[in-house]
Amino acid sequence: MSEAASAPLGVLGAGVMGTGIAALAIGHGIPVVLVDVSEDRLADARRRVDAQLRHARLMGSVPARDAAGLTTAVELAAVAGATAVIEAVTEDAEIKAKVLEEASSLFAVGTPIISNTSGIPIGELGRFVSRPDELLGIHFMNPAYLITMVEVIRSARTSDETMAAVTGLLARMGRRGIVVRDAPGFVTSRLLHPMINEAARIVGAGVATAESVDDLMRGCLGHPTGPLRTADLIGLDNLVDALSTLWERTGEESFRPCELLREKVAAGHLGRKSGKGFYDYEKVLS
Amino acid sequence: MTTGSAESVQQRIREFLEERIKTNIVVDKDLFASGLVNSMFAMELVVHLEQEFGVAIVGEDLKLDNFRTVERMTSLVCRLRDAPVTDHA
C-alpha cells in the first residue's frame, strides 16, 4: 500500500473531535498518530474511530478504499515526523498552551501546527509555539467526517507557505475551507454559541421545552437539528468551556454560560457522549 | 426463510423505530428523505440491527440505501441471517 509510506498526520487529543478528525483522515488514506493522556482513553478512542469510520462509509462520505493506519500513543513525541499536527485537546487556554509549546519543540521547520479550538484566538496561542508563522486554526465541525466545510483561521502571523500546505491537506481530505481573520470565536462559534446559550436559557426559564425549541428552529427556521440537539452533539462540557473562554476574552454577556448548562455539566449530563444532556439518548432519536 | 420469520423481523424493526421516533411508520416510507431520522441515528440503527439479529453489516452492504425503509432493512437482515458466514476481511 502506497499510503503506508506517506507521513502521518498527528492528532493531539482523542475526544469527540480528535477521533472524528482521525476517522476523516484515515478514511481518506492519510495515516494518523493519535495522542491522549491515558491508555484507557486511547483504547476507547480506537473503538470510536472505528465506529466513526463505519458511519462515514455508511453515509458515503469517505472514498471506498482501505483505510490508512491508526497509531495511538500517550507520548507527544510520537508525532515527531508528522506532516502536520492538529491540536484537539480540551478547550482550555492553559492546557492548549502547554501542549502546543511541547509539540512545537518536536517538529522540523515547515510542519504546520493546526489548532481546532472553538474560539481561542490563534494569535494568542501563537505565543506558545516556536514558529507562530506555522500556526493556524482549522475549526472542523462535528462530526468532522460528515461536514465537508471547515472554518480556516489565519492569524496575523500565519505565513503563505503554511496556508498553502494546509490547503493541500484539506484537499486530500475532501474538505473545503473558508478563510477568516482571527477574533474570539471566529465566525461560527461567535454566532452559534450565544444562540445555544440563549436556547438553554429559554428552557431554564420554562418558556419552552428543549423539544419545542428545536422543533421551532427546525420547522420555522430551517436549522438541521435544532440548537439543543447540536449542544448535545458538541458536548455540554465543551460548550461551557468554549463559552467561558469567549466571555473572558470579550466581556460579552451573551457568552456567559447560563445556569442550566452549568448545572447539567455539574450533574455529568454532557450530551450524547455521556448518554444524556437535553435529551436522553437511550430513549429518543438522536 | 419462512414468510413468518421475515414478518417477525419486519415487526421488530418497526417496533424499535416507532418507539424511538414516536410515530407510526409505513414500511415502505423513506425515513431519511422524510426527515424522520437523521444521519446521526443512521449508525445507531446499523448497530442495533447487528446486535438484535446477530448479523454483521460490512463492506458493500454498509450503505444508506439499505436502511431507507423498514422493508429494505428487513430484506438486508434476512439475507445476512441466511447467508453462510463469509470472511469479510
Ligand SMILES: NC(=O)c1ccc[n+]([C@@H]2O[C@H](COP(=O)([O-])OP(=O)(O)OC[C@H]3O[C@@H](n4cnc5c(N)ncnc54)[C@H](O)[C@@H]3O)[C@@H](O)[C@H]2O)c1
Ligand atoms: N465538540 C465539538 O463539537 C467541537 C467542534 C469544533 C471544535 N471543538 C474544539 O475541539 C477541541 C476538542 O474538543 P472535544 O469536544 O473533542 O473535547 P473532548 O473533551 O471530547 O476531548 C478532549 C481530549 O483532549 C484530551 N487531552 C487533555 N489534555 C491533553 C494533553 N495534555 N495531551 C493530550 N490530550 C489531552 C482529553 O483527555 C480528551 O480526550 C476543543 O478545542 C473544542 O473547543 C469542539
